[in-house]
Amino acid sequence: MPELAEVEYFRKQWNPGLNHRIEEVRIHPKARIFRGMNTTAFVRALTGAALEKSEARGKQMLFIAKKKSAKSRAWLGLHLGMTGKLRVERPDFQPAKHDHLILVQAKHLLVFEDPRLFGRVLFAEGIEPPAWWAKLPPDLLSHEFTLKALDIFLKRRARAPIKAVLLMQERFPGIGNWMADEILWRAAIHPKQPAGSLGEAQTKALYREIRWVCREALRIIGAKWDDPPDSWLFNHRWEKGGACPRTGAKLQHATIGGRTTCWSPARQKLH
DNA sequence: TCCTATGTTGTATG
């Protein structure tokens, strides 16, 4: 489910737990979301610590916790994979099958559920943010994501279809399958077009629509999970026999870059 | 039964 805006929405679901102590940590230690980590140290570090703040960068989230009078902090990274969700429950809630991580507080349970287990938990202790957080690529709405940076990346991935390139988190953190399709539809670029073959005007349009879709998705979905208006491709891409909201022509589907892709052949032509 | 699903990663190949 979660791309940029959905991740931001889920991050805020744990806001009721900020500035409150974690009394207990309940986990399914063998769940795949904990792969590669020391769950014993993880539970020990978080138990008794207070949640200070949280941040989201692309599809990654960071929760910071600190024990009273400790110098070092506990850095909890969460990735929601395909089906992860964060939610809050009352303290007497009985965990369900896919609730793999629960931070128990006096007034709330902070729950991470993930049926398909493609999500991931990261953890570190220390004074400085860990490398897996500090080294994330620049936000697409920051000044560091420039037209020039976009152009350089497209030319390095010259032969890959632009749809596949937009899914690369090292340059487009937070973009997922539906956002990539929405961006290409707005920029009138065919998803199969090789990234290195975009002309100057196309690259500019792509840059503009990347920023626009990120901003609007965060505003509409990230805040309250409202539905985008019907003028978006988003509302039509999964409809049976769906039509392009701008041309009225029938939408087309194919697997591109390993993912089901939707586009409007009337707007997005292969050059 | 078979196909699909808003994601990443390990591995093979060029």
Added chain:
DNA sequence: ACATACAACATAGG
């Protein structure tokens, strides 16, 4: 070393 493509991961629902 770098770029590209794709199976694999695990579960539920149509």
